[in-house]
Amino acid sequence: MNFCLRQQPGQELRPTVMVDDVFLEEAESVKFLGMYLDRGLTWDDHIESICSKVASGIYVLRNLAKFCFMDVLKMAYFGLIHPRLTYGLRLWGSCSKYKFERVFRSQKKAVRILSKLNSRESCKETFRELGLLTLPCLYILEVTLYCRFKCELLQGRDVHQYGTRGRDSFRIEQHRTTAFEHLPSQVGVRLINRLPEGIKQLNDPNKIKA
Incomplete structure (x- = not known):
């Protein structure tokens, strides 16, 4: 399957793959680890x-x-x-x-x-x-815990020593695409920065769940 996040018909790159003299048919959707993935990740x-x-x-x-x-x-x-x-x-x-x-x-x-x-x-x-928990709350919890404990996060204090208002906030990576903005690591940072300071600094996921 060839992923293409930009919806531009006719401009997609569709490589031809051959294995043992047999051309592999390109699929529009595949099931991988219990999840269905399509070309545009819709x-x-x-x-x-x-x-x-x-x-x-x-x-x-x-x-x-x-x-x-x-x-x-x-x-x-x-x-x-x-x-x-x-x-x-x-x-x-x-x-x-x-x-x-x-x-x-x-x-x-x-x-x-x-x-x-x-x-x-x-x-x-x-x-x-x-x-x-409602589905929106489950999503917020899943993304927040993943980002907080599985991703390497930088705070303002890690970059500079100035006493700015965002010194204790986690930094969001620069990006230009909507697809990048929707990554769990990016959504999670925005959610974490909205948490009260006491919860934001907790190092125990069970306490955050509580």
Whole structure:
């Protein structure tokens, strides 16, 4: 597969690959480590896969809700729904707002089943009552933890000794493309810089989660 992030039809470089005198057919989408990747990294196929798997989990939840208590339903939610939402979230979470909202609506549908709400009732308070994080909150948590503990970050104090306002803020790398701006390492820095100073300096991921 040949990745092409710039949408310029007719100008893409399409190299020909031959192995053992056989030309390899170029794929528009491939599955790698459980994630579907397409040429433009639009996450279309992966979002479709997530929604399909979550829908299957919702079907099971709906049937369990007829005779099971909440503790069993929550176990089913964390076994059938939650892993589908969080796997690779820090990567595909930067997809378009429409695609992200589509997955979020699936999560809310599952939560309404847990709390026995109809499709028109708000489930905002239900997330708090059940101790569940919404999909946007899960994305923020995943990206923040990844950036804080897996990436090498520089603060203003590491670059200069002046007492500027941004001395304790983590620095964002210079870039020119939207694709770079949506990288987890870049999104995470912006999120970390918005945290209170006491939380920003914590070195224990479990304390940040709390």
